[in-house]
Amino acid sequence: MKKVIMGNHALSYGAMLSRAQVIAAYPITPQTQVVELLSEMCADGTLNAKFIKVESEHSAMAACLGASLAGARTFTATSSQGLALMHEMLHWAAGGRMPVVMGNTNRAMAPGWSIWTDQNDSLSERDTGWIQFYCSSNQEVLDTVIQAFKVSEKIMIPSMIVLDAFALSHTYEVVEIPEQDKVDRFLPPFNPPWRLNPDDPHAFGGLTSPDHYMELRYKLQKDMEKVPALVEETGKEYEQFFGRYLGAVEEYRCSDAELVFVTSGTAGYTARVAVDELREKGIKAGNLRIKLFRPFPFEKVRAILSRVPKVAVLDRNISYGHHGIFYQEVKSALYGQPRSPLLFGFIAGLGGRDITRDSFREIAEYALKKNRAEEEIVWIGVKK
Amino acid sequence: MSKKKEARKIVFESAKEMPAVPMSLGSMLYNKTGAWRNIKPVIDLSKCIKCGICWKFCPDASIDIVDDWPQINYVYCKGCGLCAEECPQKCIAMVEEEK
Amino acid sequence: MSKERKMTLTIPREEFMSPGHLACQGCGASLAMRLALKGLGQRTIVCIPACCWAVIDGPFPHSSLDIPIYHCAFETAASSASGVRAGLDMIGDTETTVLAWAGDGGTFDIGLQSLSGAAERNDDIIYTCYDNEAYMNTGIQRSSATPVGAWTTTTPVKHYKKERKKDIIGIMAAHGIPYIATASVAYPEDMVRKFKKARETKGTRFIHVLSPCPAGWKSRPEDTVKLARLAVQTGYFPLFEIEDGEKWTLNLKVKERKPIAEYLKLQGRFRHLKEDEIVLIQQEVDSRWAKIQKNCGL
Numbered sequence A: 001m002k003k004v005i006m007g008n009h010a011l012s013y014g015a016m017l018s019r020a021q022v023i024a025a026y027p028i029t030p031q032t033q034v035v036e037l038l039s040e041m042c043a044d045g046t047l048n049a050k051f052i053k054v055e056s057e058h059s060a061m062a063a064c065l066g067a068s069l070a071g072a073r074t075f076t077a078t079s080s081q082g083l084a085l086m087h088e089m090l091h092w093a094a095g096g097r098m099p100v101v102m103g104n105t106n107r108a109m110a111p112g113w114s115i116w117t118d119q120n121d122s123l124s125e126r127d128t129g130w131i132q133f134y135c136s137s138n139q140e141v142l143d144t145v146i147q148a149f150k151v152s153e154k155i156m157i158p159s160m161i162v163l164d165a166f167a168l169s170h171t172y173e174v175v176e177i178p179e180q181d182k183v184d185r186f187l188p189p190f191n192p193p194w195r196l197n198p199d200d201p202h203a204f205g206g207l208t209s210p211d212h213y214m215e216l217r218y219k220l221q222k223d224m225e226k227v228p229a230l231v232e233e234t235g236k237e238y239e240q241f242f243g244r245y246l247g248a249v250e251e252y253r254c255s256d257a258e259l260v261f262v263t264s265g266t267a268g269y270t271a272r273v274a275v276d277e278l279r280e281k282g283i284k285a286g287n288l289r290i291k292l293f294r295p296f297p298f299e300k301v302r303a304i305l306s307r308v309p310k311v312a313v314l315d316r317n318i319s320y321g322h323h324g325i326f327y328q329e330v331k332s333a334l335y336g337q338p339r340s341p342l343l344f345g346f347i348a349g350l351g352g353r354d355i356t357r358d359s360f361r362e363i364a365e366y367a368l369k370k371n372r373a374e375e376e377i378v379w380i381g382v383k384k
Numbered sequence B: 001m002s003k004k005k006e007a008r009k010i011v012f013e014s015a016k017e018m019p020a021v022p023m024s025l026g027s028m029l030y031n032k033t034g035a036w037r038n039i040k041p042v043i044d045l046s047k048c049i050k051c052g053i054c055w056k057f058c059p060d061a062s063i064d065i066v067d068d069w070p071q072i073n074y075v076y077c078k079g080c081g082l083c084a085e086e087c088p089q090k091c092i093a094m095v096e097e098e099k
Numbered sequence C: 001m002s003k004e005r006k007m008t009l010t011i012p013r014e015e016f017m018s019p020g021h022l023a024c025q026g027c028g029a030s031l032a033m034r035l036a037l038k039g040l041g042q043r044t045i046v047c048i049p050a051c052c053w054a055v056i057d058g059p060f061p062h063s064s065l066d067i068p069i070y071h072c073a074f075e076t077a078a079s080s081a082s083g084v085r086a087g088l089d090m091i092g093d094t095e096t097t098v099l100a101w102a103g104d105g106g107t108f109d110i111g112l113q114s115l116s117g118a119a120e121r122n123d124d125i126i127y128t129c130y131d132n133e134a135y136m137n138t139g140i141q142r143s144s145a146t147p148v149g150a151w152t153t154t155t156p157v158k159h160y161k162k163e164r165k166k167d168i169i170g171i172m173a174a175h176g177i178p179y180i181a182t183a184s185v186a187y188p189e190d191m192v193r194k195f196k197k198a199r200e201t202k203g204t205r206f207i208h209v210l211s212p213c214p215a216g217w218k219s220r221p222e223d224t225v226k227l228a229r230l231a232v233q234t235g236y237f238p239l240f241e242i243e244d245g246e247k248w249t250l251n252l253k254v255k256e257r258k259p260i261a262e263y264l265k266l267q268g269r270f271r272h273l274k275e276d277e278i279v280l281i282q283q284e285v286d287s288r289w290a291k292i293q294k295n296c297g298l
Helices: A007-017 A032-043 A057-070 A080-085 A087-095 A138-155 A180-186 A213-225 A227-242 A267-280 A298-305 A325-334 A357-369 B053-057 B082-086 C028-040 C052-056 C074-090 C105-109 C112-120 C168-174 C188-200 C221-233 C260-264 C275-295
Strands: A002-006 A022-024 A050-052 A074-079 A101-106 A131-134 A159-164 A172-176 A249-252 A259-263 A285-290 A292-294 A310-315 A342-347 B039-043 B063-066 B069-072 B092-096 C044-048 C069-071 C097-103 C126-131 C179-184 C205-210 C240-243 C247-250
Touching: A002 A007, A007 A032, A007 A074, A007 A101, A007 A138, A007 A159, A007 A172, A022 A032, A022 A057, A022 C074, A032 A050, A032 A074, A050 A057, A050 C074, A057 A074, A057 A080, A057 A087, A057 C074, A057 C112, A074 A080, A080 A087, A080 A101, A087 A213, A101 A138, A131 A138, A138 A159, A138 A172, A138 A180, A138 A227, A180 A227, A213 A227, A227 A292, A249 A267, A249 A298, A259 A267, A259 A298, A259 A357, A267 A285, A267 A357, A285 A298, A298 A325, A310 A325, A310 A357, A325 A342, A342 A357, B039 B069, B039 B082, B053 B063, B053 B082, B082 B092, B082 C221, C028 C052, C028 C097, C028 C126, C028 C188, C028 C205, C028 C221, C044 C074, C052 C097, C074 C097, C074 C105, C074 C112, C074 C126, C097 C105, C105 C112, C105 C126, C112 C126, C112 C168, C126 C188, C168 C179, C168 C205, C168 C240, C179 C188, C179 C221, C188 C205, C221 C260, C247 C275, C260 C275
Parallel strands: A022 A050, A022 A074, A074 A101, A101 A159, A131 A159, A259 A285, A259 A310, A310 A342, C044 C069, C044 C097, C097 C126, C126 C205, C179 C205
Antiparallel strands: A002 A172, A131 A292, A249 A285, B039 B092, B063 B069, C179 C240, C240 C247
């Protein structure tokens, strides 16, 4: 069934179809519609779930973790300040191996107050051990939620589904809503390998000495390394059920490209339009849109970018004192490879400033005329 | 209802043997806290009136009731002296631990 | 004569806590847990935030409790418990009791927000604060539960705590939750009865247990029960219950309260107090006792 819905509601539908059992969430612009629709769905019985109206995001994640460890499928959503407030608990979710699925609307971190899109909030959490998906369409958001539950519950690692504030969260698009019984066949009920159970009591998360901690974290990393293949496998299965394949990256006209943009989020779709326009002008441009950011899809990125002479990474974020984060990650993935491109890093769109086809034209113009990376960071659209 | 618990320290030889999460797999019974003591309680059963107070107040659950008498579990007793202090008959003496 | 006499236990016999745990000698908190579980039984899941009990239970991969434990983040005892309750309900288990077991730090201070949230929602959890009146687990720093006059590492003798102990019962009563009770490890029958009653009640239940700490109170390990008794007998820590935030019942009517000095002198943390300071403390105890009496209709 096709519906015209906003990105936030795509998250809600995804959670509903996945039969999330416990939702604990706190409102924050621009996520509010996610929880409002879920509240309605719980109230009218469309979704059989407990909605805990917690008093802060920290409590939201804490409650989700308690519910998850008790054996229930859990979902929450937040953004920027709220995500930051949950930071301690994000570490807890990953280290505690609770497969919570969370929607995060990428919103700029204060101060000053900004409700507009920027990736620093989610990228600040890249080291916590969460799987991170960056979505560019509402269809992708809905499809990713359902697949994320499957991936997370298989590997027992939490997942975050990230979408741009307003540019996606509040943009209405046509979305194919999968049928519930099909989703039920694709995604069976949550059946955790361990849980809080008085018939089989264990203490979870007790004092862990240097003799044990490292092995536990080694195991988390080893399981993270299995995720790219699991995302592939789950993606192919989803395609069989629903006809749409997502995967870890989206390659657009890269095979013969002289310059490839590396993008994520809604900028990733703007980039495709820019690529087509540049191609009409005779410039062989391409776009690599990264969807699975954590774990980083090293193999795919290397395979696609190593044959390209020039790569321009667009970051809608910055790690102060260093560079844009996607740039850093791509650079490190390409280091020491037998063939690696000339890499340029661009920062654009912070705090919701628009990223347009002009931004990409500017990036292409810069990258095509340079034969070496002269500046570490190239700022796009900043009135210096 | 509690399962029979083993007093055995669990040692992992490798990450493979460990669970994915830090979850307990055994009991603290392996930890013989009796080694903490300097003084130990000794009950004079001839004076004991079986009130159960010593058993009630032990923070370490180290007083067992055996054949209806209180019996100090010296494997775990930390020698805190609460039982001796609370005994209404003063039939528990705290004596120096032999070296 | 005593050979014919049967031992009659006034509290349930079954243990849900093994020996071998890491509590100090004479620890009030370990006795509190032992007694609480006798009231709650096997079908209990406990959320323990950072506090002494996070360590007392024993390190991974061992535990000293026979019930499942979720060791949770410091300020999340109540929010974790709310989550566990929701999760259990959704998987079809409405029988198991969810217990949040936090120290005074995790209740009065860092955990107050999530406790207030759970209480406002009237989430179906039993929240127990075992109160040893300071951040003992991190080495005896003051909390808002530390009483006036007490030494702690952050309220040294020259700057001993001047602020009043936060009225956590007043705060919980203001939330209008179904059941609030105070308990003392010196009154095990009363304490077990209260946990049993809490188990049978729905909604948010709050039990405040005074847990003397020999290490932090600088008292003798063998005096722990005596101190817990004197606290009640002086009127410093009265035993009462509040139902629905309004109906107060005094459980132990103390006719002739003992002077607070008797309680204070057994604790090294009050050793520096002068006579006039003890008089002020006595006055504060008297006025609080009078208020509680009044609330209880006495």
